[in-house]
Structure formats: structure tokens, C-alpha cells
Amino acid sequence: MDIRQIILSxxxxxxxxxxxxxxxxxxxxxxxxxxxxxxxxxxxxxxKRNEDQKDMLTSWIKESV
Known part of the structure; x- marks a missing residue:
């Protein structure tokens, strides 16, 4: 198992x-x-996000930094 699989598991x-x-x-x-x-x-x-959701996430990140 790699670290991704361990964390997600x-x-x-x-x-x-x-x-x-x-x-x-x-x-x-x-x-x-x-x-x-x-x-x-x-x-x-x-x-697992669509493009609108990704845009929202990137906006939140931009506002936070």
C-alpha cells in the first residue's frame, strides 16, 4: 500500500x-x-468536483492566502 491508499483507507x-x-x-x-x-x-x-466547484474552491483558497 502507498501513502494515498493508507490515508484514504x-x-x-x-x-x-x-x-x-x-x-x-x-x-x-x-x-x-x-x-x-x-x-x-x-x-x-x-x-470528484466539477469545474464550477473547482472554481469555488480556488476562489476560497485565493481569498485565504
Whole structure:
């Protein structure tokens, strides 16, 4: 298994609240070790979005940086 498969497998059966908690913990702790996992979750989400949703996400990112 590669890291993508491990992260996605670990998240697959989590509730929305558990996933939100994972994300919030990663943001709060500012741990660089969490960055690959966050990137993999972002990649998985991005791949399932349509162009309008991708435009919205990129707008949110632009506003946030």
C-alpha cells in the first residue's frame, strides 16, 4: 500500500465529525507531518468536483492566502 491508499483507507469509514476533527486537529497543531494527509484528502476531493466547484474552491483558497 502507498501513502494515498493508507490515508484514504483510514478515512473511508470515518464519520463527517471524525473527518472534521482530523482536519481541525491538523490545522490547530500546525504539524508538518499532517500535511501529506491533508494533501491526499484535498486531492481526493478535487478529483470528484466539477469545474464550477473547482472554481469555488480556488476562489476560497485565493481569498485565504
Amino acid at each position: 483510514n478515512m473511508k469509514n470515518k464519520s463527517k465529525e471524525e473527518i472534521k476533527g482530523f482536519i481541525q486537529d491538523a490545522v490547530n497543531e500546525k504539524e508538518e507531518l499532517a500535511l501529506p494527509g491533508m494533501g491526499i484528502l484535498f486531492e481526493a476531493m478535487w478529483e
